[in-house]
Amino acid sequence: MKAIFNYHKSPYFLYLITILGIGITSCSKDLVYENNPGIYIDKEKMISSRDSIAYSFAEKSDTRTLDTIYLPIKISGEVSNVDRNVPLVVNAAKTTATAGTHFQILESRVKANELTATAAIQLKRTADLKSKQLRIYLEIVPNADFPLVIAKTKTNNTYNGEPMSTYNPGYLIKLTDQLLKPDTWDGSGSWFKYYFGNYSAVKFKFIIEVTGRTVWGDRARYGPDAPTSAELKVYYTKLVTALYEYEQAHGPMIDETGNQVTFPKI
Structure with missing residues (x-):
């Protein structure tokens, strides 16, 4: 007569089930998802220079005293059901222009349920720009809405699975009212x-x-x-x-x- 082994009642089987249960519970605790959103300047959307731009009022009409530059913005993480401010600031140590006199960072927001936005910087034509070039260095800093610090962003284009280039997070505007060489004069297909x-x-x-x-x-x-x-x-x-x-x-x-x-x- 063959012996019948009831593995459901085996102490070894019960021990194995207990160990597996503890392991699954432990893993489930480790895999709890936490949304930690970040925000950055989306340089992939830029056509010309992705780290800086030379802006000259001398190339505009004599009657133009204000102009606005728009930077594409993108978030990482999940969308929100409320609007969130874009935390764009000027790096004072790298800036020679004066806020309020030469430029103004306008309030910009990532709208509810959106992953992208634009940040607006208003430039102002002043007499001293006729004789000098000033710098405005912009950065995005973490805030309550976007606590994740994104130090660098990588291009979507890849070669052998690796990003082809990496962009610095800041953006430089070189401002003047003198005639400057356009940034894209020597660009491909110019x-x-x-x-x-x-x-x-x-x-x-x-x-x-x-x-x-x-x-x-x-x-x-x-x-x-x-x-x-x-x-x-x-x-x-x-x-x-x-x-x-x-x-x-x-x-x-x-x-x-x-x-x-x-x-x-x-």
């Missing part, structure tokens, strides 16, 4: 570079005087402020003609580096 060639301050001033255009957009190509390709072809023809007339009257136009101003042959 129409600045294609139609106008190498940059110089003398050349850029000549371009603005001849075309009458002070707002160019990213790479003189992207965004609502950029000229169309047809407009750029007209500008190019005007510039080549105007430069020829200048040279007939005054000889070669020499820029601030001692080089002759020329335009590429297209």
Whole structure:
């Protein structure tokens, strides 16, 4: 006769079940989810420079005294059913501009049930910007709504599963009313570079005087402020003609580096 083993009543089986039960209870306590939201400048959404921008009122119309820069913001963690303030502040140690005089950080919020927002910084045209360039260094700091500190953000683009680049959390605005080289003049696919060639301050001033255009957009190509390709072809023809007339009257136009101003042959 075969012996029948009732494993349900075996002390070894009961001991095993007890141990497993304790382990599952312990693990469940360790795996309790705690929402700890953070917030950061979403540099993946930026088209041009992702760590800084050079802003010059000299490239705008003479009547413009205020302008606003918008930074894309993103949160980590879960959405909330209430609005939350974006804790954007200025780093005083890295800033030479004066709050209230040269700029103002406007109140911005992450709306209820949203993962993204925009932060607004108002820039002000003052007389001293004609002779100097000031710095505004912005950072997001943790607050009651967003206690998690996010030191760096990584690009969504990867290579072999690893992030291709890492961005610093701060953002620098270089503010002036002097003529500056556009940040994207030498960028990939730039129409600045294609139609106008190498940059110089003398050349850029000549371009603005001849075309009458002070707002160019990213790479003189992207965004609502950029000229169309047809407009750029007209500008190019005007510039080549105007430069020829200048040279007939005054000889070669020499820029601030001692080089002759020329335009590429297209």
